[in-house]
Amino acid sequence: MTHSLSIYLLVAAILFGLGVYAIMTRRNAIAILMGVELVLNAANLNFVAFARFGGMNSSGHVFALFVIVLAAAEAAVALAIIINLYHNLHTINVEEASTLKQ
């Protein structure tokens, strides 16, 4: 079971779907950010699984590393924006924050 590609792909598909569900249905900006993290992790799992079953190619690992770097940068900037939004509008509900200025 640990030596079959499909089980990893299935787990990644479920994680991706749940992340998309969080992005679609959540109103809170931080919860949407958590959904994005789930989606990125699903993609990473696919990269590593294909690296393992495609002849232990290290390129997959390097790509997963780059995705982690991008996720870190994205989380930092997104949380800075969310905190700024909260200071300006006193809400982080993405439906109420529909204006570009105060």
Place this chain on the structure above:
Amino acid sequence: MTEVSFLFILLLTVGSALGVVLSRNLIYSAVFLLFTLLGIAGLYVFLWADFLAGVQIAIYIGGILVLILFGIMLTHKIVSVNISHSSLQRGVGGLLTLALIAFLSWIALRTPWRMVSSQEPLQTVGRIGQELMTNFLLPFEVASVLLLGALIGAALLSRRDT
């Protein structure tokens, strides 16, 4: 024994991902996200990616999750119990999500993937380092510039009076 622990990590990952998505309390969502990320690190170990498992724990759990928790604390009044959050269009979203998962699983199961059998490598860190310094040198440098930009941008954005 390996199978049992693999199954346990699999269920931990998927179950806590469900918790992240469905939990009403934002703090609970963040804690569930911790277990999801931990489970994915465990799956990396089963996929012979030991270095990535360490990086996953160090950066995702040690960095990003703590950042998210800071975000929750800073944008809600801690004394108020109301850290819950509502959702919209749960029915339609759930149906679309189920369709998406079914479609992706169908693709994953139907496609004849080209599989190459391989031995477990003695070490992965050295090979990743070699790849980074040879084939992926330009993306590596671009990533460092991106991190610097994100650092400065985040610090600038979250200043009180700009």
